[in-house]
Amino acid sequence: MFATFATFATGSQLNNQRDWIGLREFARRCGRAHRAAQQAIADGRIPASAVRHDAGGRIIAVDYHQASACWEQNTDQVRANFRPFTPAPAPARSRAPAQRAPVQTSARDAVLEQLGEVLGTVFCSTLIAAAAMSVWRHGLRPAQALDVHEDTLLVVMYAAADALQLDTNR
Amino acid sequence: MLFRDDLAAVQDPARRDEVLERIQATAAQLEEDNRLAKAAGELAA
Numbered sequence: 646m647f648a649t650f651a652t653f654a655t656g657s658q659l660n661n662q663r664d665w666i667g668l669r670e671f672a673r674r675c676g677r678a679h680r681a682a683q684q685a686i687a688d689g690r691i692p693a694s695a696v697r698h699d700a701g702g703r704i705i706a707v708d709y710h711q712a713s714a715c716w717e718q719n720t721d722q723v724r725a726n727f728r729p730f731t732p733a734p735a736p737a738r739s740r741a742p743a744q745r746a747p748v749q750t751s752a753r754d755a756v757l758e759q760l761g762e763v764l765g766t767v768f769c770s771t772l773i774a775a776a777a778m779s780v781w782r783h784g785l786r787p788a789q790a791l792d793v794h795e796d797t798l799l800v801v802m803y804a805a806a807d808a809l810q811l812d813t814n815r
Numbered sequence: 816m817l818f819r820d821d822l823a824a825v826q827d828p829a830r831r832d833e834v835l836e837r838i839q840a841t842a843a844q845l846e847e848d849n850r851l852a853k854a855a856g857e858l859a860a
Contacts, residue, residue: 776838780839
């Protein structure tokens with residue numbers, strides 16, 4: 646699990662063009678069923694480069710822009726029961742930085758720098774607290790609890806980082 | 816820098832035991848807090 650995180654963090658191409666989201670959210674935005682999205686990934690209609698897996702092979706994140714474009718391009722509209730592929734618009738927070746109030750670059754960078762540190766702190770604090778809660782209430786071993794919560798929180802963390810347009814490779 | 820310090824412990828396999836110990840300690844604290852809260856509730860009743 647830790648190796649997966651390291652790969653995700655250092656080998657990813659997360660930048661302003663990427664929009665990593667969970668599989669269910671991806672299916673929702675595309676107006677499709679969760680199962681249909683799983684099948685499209687399994688069939689290769691959504692390329693592996695647009696999908697992140699954990700060490701167990703579970704899908705933990707999908708790049709909305711690349712995956713939705715490829716899915717649309719590779720979908721047989723007849724097999725899709727003539728339902729047009731109409732990806733839902735991305736939330737305003739991640740789609741329209743130009744609509745934000747103008748902020749001086751240096752001040753904005755300083756704010757984002759601090760937000761990044763806060764985000765990292767929140768992630769770790771939440772991860773350990775959530776894992777501890779599972780140990781206490783559900784009797785999981787600490788290692789089990791850590792694995793259970795890490796994937797979910799990673800997706801949340803990267804979604805937040807993307808929404809804030811933070812550079813996660815720094 | 817982004818995620819630098821706080822993620823280091825989680826990201827570094829060599830420090831996994833440290834993270835697991837923190838989880839265990841936090842769980843023990845939760846247990847103790849819950850026990851004290853129950854005791855206080857019983858006294859109040």
